[in-house]
Amino acid sequence: MTEWKMPLNCHSYKAIVILICTTAALGGLLFGLDQGFIANSLPTIQKVYNLGIEGGESYSAILATGGVIGALLSGFFARFLGRKRSLVLAGFLFVIMSAVSAFLPPISILYACRLGLGFAVGVASFIVPLYLSETAPSSIRGSMGTLFQLMITIGIFLISVTNVMIVKVFTFSQEALPLMFLVIAAFALLMFIGALLLPESPRWLMLKKRRDKAVKVLQKTLNSQSEIDFEIKEIESVIGASRNSLSGILLNRNFIKILIVGVLMQAFQQLVGINLMVYYAPTIFSYVGMNGIVAKLSIPTVFVLFTIPAIWLVEKWGRKKLLYIGAGVMFAAMVFSGVAFLMIGNITNPKLISETPKLILLISSIVYIFGFAFSWGPGAWLVCSEIFPIKSREVGMTITTMVNWTFAGIVMGNALTIMKHFGNYSVFFLFAGFCVLAILFLRFFVPETKGITLEELEFNLNSGKKLKDLGKWKGSSSAVRS
Secondary structure: OEEEEOOOOOOOOOOHHHHHHHHHHHHHHHHHHHHHHHHHHHHHHHHHHOOOHHHHHHHHHHHHHHHHHHHHHHHHHHHHHOHHHHHHHHHHHHHHHHHHHOOOOOHHHHHHHHHHHHHHHHHHHHHHHHHHHHHOOHHHHHHHHHHHHHHHHHHHHHHHHHHHHHHHHOOOHHHHHHHHHHHHHHHHHHHHHHHHOOOOOHHHHHHOOOHHHHHHHHHHHOOOHHHHHHHHHHHHHHHHHOOOOHHHHHOOHHHHHHHHHHHHHHHHHHHOOHHHHHHHHHHHHHHOOOOOHHHHHHHHHHHHHHHOOHHHHHHHOOHHHHHHHHHHHHHHHHHHHHHHHHHHOOOOOHHHOOHHHHHHHHHHHHHHHHHHHOOHHHHHHHHHHHHOOHHHHHHHHHHHHHHHHHHHHHHHHHHHHHHHHHOOOHHHHHHHHHHHHHHHHHHHHOOOOOOOOHHHHHHHHHOOOOHHHOOOOOOOOEEEEO
16 A cells, blocks of 8 residues: 655646746647648649649648658657657657758659658657646646647648748749748747757656656756655656556556547547648638638637637636537537538539628638637647556557547548538538537546546556546545555
């Protein structure tokens, strides 16, 4: 039996925690830059390289292939290089690949660079949520984890705005496209420099038996020695009780159960249709004759604005409530978007389409982004970064991040084709159906992880609690665990 005495003000923190987590979250900026890049640059890329619909989808989707590969190797990087150096690697690769793309190389090289960008983003999408969950005190872990999604939306917004401005100033595509890539390289350089200044994750340092260094990191983030001692003892107890071999992890029944939750969480984050909107909203709007600044920038603007409330709502309301609300909002928005295209029917000339379905489509798209921005956007990454036991966290995050990128690639590579072959309305009703399934999944399997330490979650998992009840910890000032 091990008794842990929790300090009265455990998990208070210093202001530097916000700076550390914000800097680490810049990895999400890379993710967003590349997501937002396609939306308003795809017509320019298609002009320069003579790509059609399928070619545009292929170029967009190859990012996901790189993301899967990056996620696959991220567990190795996270375990042996550490969280910090893995972020440095991702930033470095992103700078290089963006810079090479700016030279407008042959299409095969351009594809290879996008694959490399996907690899870098795959690493970042794995490492950043992991680093934030392991570094931030439990009282603000949700808020700090949400910074990852906020940086994604900021990246989408920044690159969308700059791409629109570049196209307006440089009407010649051969001049505009290199500048688009150079903007990405400049932002990536900022993240790379920031990653060099980060401390290492204290939990990774403890895994590597570097207790003194872990203590030094906690001294920077926590306010008292009693809090540091509690955190160290909690981590040591969990590490000592955990199985370390890969085979032991993969054959562990509790790990498999929680892995299924993480896999479905990441799959549903994509199957509710977010990348249809992020990558192809300007293209979809153009189908109905909306090509102005509102059509080009409404989605990224709403995305970044409504991710900001999630930073405090995720701690006030909890993860699960936000996920419920978001799925309901997205369901309604997808249904109305489908209805808008049904109202349009077989009209192919945008000039003949009335204003009513256009307005419904625009409002529905904005409402959809609102629903995703404060819920499934940050929520899926946050929950997956929290639910896995410490010694299987890299494996769990590797698999779930790969799943996210796999389904992202499926959506990116097929959404426009589905609209072409089955009617523009079809894809919206398909994603609405997945929103309903996501709600059922939340009801029966997903735990609320608000306000509980990662070690307490692991203890509940190993104690045999139902998956949806893993976040229910009865401890207060002290806890006794065996």
